[in-house]
Amino acid sequence: MHDQQLIARRKATLAPTYQNFFDEPLHLVRGSGTRLWDAAGRQYLDCYNNVVSVGHCHPHVVDALCKQAATLNTHTRYLHAGIVELGEMLVDKMPGDIDCCVFTCTGSEANDLATQIARHVTGNQGIVVTEASYHGVSELTRRLSTHSYPPEHRPDWLAVIEPPNLYRGPYHRDDPKAGEKYLQLARRALDGLEQRGYKPAAVMIDLVWDSNGPLSxxxxxxLGLCAEIRKRGGLVIADEVQSGYCRSGQNWWRSDFxxxxxxxxxxxxxxxxxxxxSLMATSREIANNYSRQYHYFNTFGGNPVSAAVGKAVIEVIDNDGLLQNAQETGAYLEAGLRKLAERHPLIGDVQGCGLFWGLDMVSDPDTREPLSExxxxxxxxxxxxxxxITGTSGRYDQILKLRPPLVFSQTDADTALMAIDNALQELNA
Ligand SMILES: Cc1ncc(COP(=O)(O)O)c(C=O)c1O
Structure with missing residues (x-):
């Protein structure tokens, strides 16, 4: 079908809330590894899609999905080995005393449940998030997503803290006390929350601050922020939707780093x-406390097909050494990006880790004025x-974001670096 016709039908059928990337929307029809193909047969390198963590259409994952879909798909109210095996694999990788899983379908659901549990267990209502945060689309998690709505609509129970951005925030990399100073700002926001009559139930932190950066x-x-929250009676919710699953190239979870x-x-x-x-995981003690009062059933979460897929993804990451690849290829990509930044004044800063990098784009390196939308x-x-294919994020939508599948290679990195280099030259011309 002609793309213009498809665009017209899409507009006629779908709500305007759907948006396309790019001036000319991409019409993708096939994927494999780090590659995507459009309807005209043109090939693209995917530097953006972390969801396909082990690469597009990985044969081991597709095989596991097809076999289980052809055998049985029910829900978690019958006995099935798949969900137990997936739970065991994940518990083995969990930080601290987390040993209990609830499977959901989206990050929003997982964060929504985590917030409800924190409120129930602590008896407190306040929630602490970062400025320009993103945690989901349910009624509750949308409120926790300060990037998604105007500040004047923030509920009283929300404390919003300054993102610890060592380039764009008030305290910079060259300040050895920057961490403590950001912490001081957070303490002030927490005092404000308590003055409004709310004690914190939890802080929810995206440990790579994706919607701000990424930040490091x-x-x-x-650690200071988490200690402060605990001192005031709240829990720590690590939102590892973006930062987990080896993305940082250092650990399976960013919490471990x-x-x-x-x-x-x-x-x-x-x-x-x-x-x-998706997943909400916690300690047995917290899970027991919540379960004494509430049951949780999610029609699709953790069904046998999802469990088979989830297991296959972990197997690929472990068997193919994708944590190490994220570290090695990530270091190679970082070096290339830093070289680009030396030559292009439009790149104000390079920040990130592993296979997750952001270029903070500026129209003026002295004032750090963000490049326009x-x-x-x-x-x-x-x-x-x-x-x-790259993406954008950031508090001012000024970050050029690279967050490819974990199977990204050094050759892929070279291709991406050359394309960014050429594009910046053209933008400057
Ligand atoms: C850090 C973070 N948390 C939660 C979510 C919500 O996940 P989902 O879109 O699966 O509901 C996102 C989605 O982008 C995210 O980036």
Whole structure:
């Protein structure tokens, strides 16, 4: 079908809430590994889609999905080995004393449940999140997503803290006390919450601050913030929807990198390599406390097909050494991005870890004025014209984001770097 016709039908049928990336929307019809093909047969390198964690259409995952779909698919109210095996595999990888899983279908559901549990267990109502955060689309998690709605609509029970951005925030990388200073700002926001009559039930932290960056704050900030929340009676919810599953190239979970033992850990996106599978995991004690009063049933969460897919994804990551690949290829990509930043003043900062990098794009390196939304969109389109797919994020939508499948290779990195280099030259011309 002609793309223009499909665009018209899409507009006629779907709500305007759906948006396309790029000036010319991509019409993708096939994927394999880090590659995607459009309807005209053109090949693209995927530098954006972390959901397909082990690469597009990985044969081991597709095989597990097809075999289980052809055998049985029910729900969690019957006995089935799949969900137990997936739970055991995940519990083996969990930080601290987390040893209990609830399977859901989306990150939003996992974070929604985590928030409900934190409120029930602590008896408190306040929730602490970061400015420009994103945690989901349910009524509750949308409120926790300060990037998604105007500040004047924030509920009183929400404390919003400054993102620990060592380039764009008030305290920078060259300040050895930056971590402590960000912490001081967080303490002030927590005092404000308590003055409004709310004690914290939890802090919810995306441990890579995706919607702000990615960011890499010092560990004294992360650990200090969590200690402060606990001191005031709240729990720590590590939202590892973005940061988990080896993305950082250092650990399976970003919590481990910070030596953080969260009370609740949530994940989603990469768990099913495209299949809707997510997780809320916590300690037996917290799970028991919540379960004394509430049952939780999720029609699709943790069904036998999802469990088979979830197991297959973990097997691929472990058997194919994808944590190590994220570390090695990530280091190679980082070096290339830093070289680009030396030559292109439009790149104000390079921040990230493993296979998750953000270029903070500026129109003026001295004032750090973010590149406009229109220029960012144009930059993305110039890159895609060269067959490379990237994304944007950030508090001012000024971050060019690279977050490819974990099977990304050094050759892929070279292709991406060259496309960004060319696009920046063209943007500047
Ligand atoms: C950090 C974080 N948490 C939660 C979510 C929500 O996940 P989902 O879209 O699966 O509901 C997202 C989605 O982008 C996310 O980035």
């Amino acid at each position: 704050p010092p560990s004294d900030y992360v 910070y030596a953080l033992q969260p009370d609740i850990l949530t994940c989603g996106k990469p768990m099913g390599a495209g299949h809707p599978l 229109q220029q960012m969109r144009h930059l993305g389109s110039l890159i895609v014209e060269q067959g490379v």
